[in-house]
Amino acid sequence: MSKLKVSFYVLSANKAQDFLGFICQLTQTALNKSSQSLIILTDNEERLIELDEVLWANDAASFIPHQRLSAEVSASNANSVAPVLLSQQLPPNFSGIVINTTARPVNDFIAATSNVLVSRILEIILPDDTSVAQGRQKYKYYQQLDYELTHFKV
Template sequence: MTKIDFHVNVADKLAYSCRLLRKAYQSGARIVVMGDAEMLAELDTRLWTFSPQDFVPHCRADAASATLTVTPIILTGSLADCAHHDVLVNLGLEVAVGFERFARLIDVANQMPQDLAAARQRWKHYQALGHAPKKHELVPAGVPI
């Protein structure tokens, strides 16, 4: 069963994701990042520029198959053709269809009411499927899921 972690009340979802992806990459994980096209384009840019000391290898899901095979982090809007099944990072508002193929799911929600409300719905969805999500509060408590 997929291990599910919610990282909630993130001040800057993309900056946090850059640090999270760096850490996951350094641990040897293969990661798929799910989100909308605009967010993934901004994440792509930030991964190249957020830390002058670190290289975080990544590519978009539309890269050549040879590139997808060797790249540890794939940015995508759909899990339909993803070859990696270690870690899924969900930056979107919806449940990632196909998340159960992954060993681990990290669901990230910022402090905006719409994002937190969507996270609550995803949490309930996972619970209804028999999962036991774990919450990681990144700022002082106050907004329950």
């Protein structure tokens, strides 16, 4: 069995100014390279609203089909609703790619009783001291789990 791949995207100050645009670009790239479902994890409701709006209006000629995960989206059909989900949690039966914009490692969102199968993790690191420190903590955590780690400065 191959190791879980975790990619860290360390944003420059310029890229961080267009954080939501970068998320759209990364999401579209992941969708183009894979047929798997994708979930964008975020810390708060405000960020979910912003992501929801920007994904619909990403490009004048297209949009990224997505849905905010809510109570009416049951755990059993979460992967079949839309190719991209937006949430503050991982649904129990999610299978696919995770874009993590939170301060915590993705494993913190996986309940012991769930059937979550994460195939790849994409971590976003902003160019501020807090985000960099959190990124280092997550890197060490994933390293201890023997995940395959890469990082990109963008």
